[in-house]
Amino acid sequence: MLDVAIAEAAARLATADDVDSLRELVDETVAASGAGDEERALQADLQFHRRLNTIVDNPVFYLLHDGLSHVLHQELTERRKRAAELEPTAPAKTRVIDTVHYGIVEAIAERDSEGARIAMRRHFEVWSSLTGSP
Template structure:
């Protein structure tokens, strides 16, 4: 049996049978022990490790299966890193900006008219909720907007990282958005730039214009950073 958990998982894939849902059913433990030349105790310890990270599931009465893991492990990693002080809101925001710049460009290349309309509806919801003073709902619409970009791109790697970051990102977004709203003066229609800066992103995606999408998402982050930076500098006074 290989030393690394990754190599062990690959060994198990070779000793399993494909299922229609994409998972793979393992052969019985007795056969696994014989094929891998390990004790049942050692095998079960490794299987438990894979189960813990979501790669393996035991279905009562059916058997043991290898499956694609969910984002729980990555989410736990980022959440714990933040709680321990090894990751702060600034670093999360920086990573988010770099990642979403790439994602916005790809979304512009792949988006349908329906995708763009869903994004526009979320910006409309942001605007309406902020004007009504429902900032929690506005933040949820904001988070849904950015998650929508990843949904359009539909790349498992980006989706996994974004979903894993979701909890830490949600906390950071609430903090930054609260500072931005506090710093801004709404226009005559009660709209804030924190919300309306999303419209150019939608327009670029609706036009399937990657360059405009890149410029719009960068402008979105620049405006948001300027607003929150000004608020942070004024706070001590």
């Protein structure tokens, strides 16, 4: 729920440079995952979500994110590991768990708060459907 609210707010606040930075992080996630570098993909994915938080720059969101960062890191690590087992990559193949982030970036680029909220929800639905995690 926190990421949904952050994505919605980011759509109102992001600059063109912010959007470029988000897109680069998704590109990095996709490239790393496609190369089988799961640690690099994980770090880029985590940076993407941290970047969203930075764009919004809300002290309450920082407090929540910082307080949960250890648990979030562990959860994302486990989910990415499970996804890698269920959806191995091959040269020139991407994973939907990575490419789903592009929808978030595009909605933010269009300053579409509702679209960003929907795209972030889709992000979590994709994760849940693939990994069986809520």
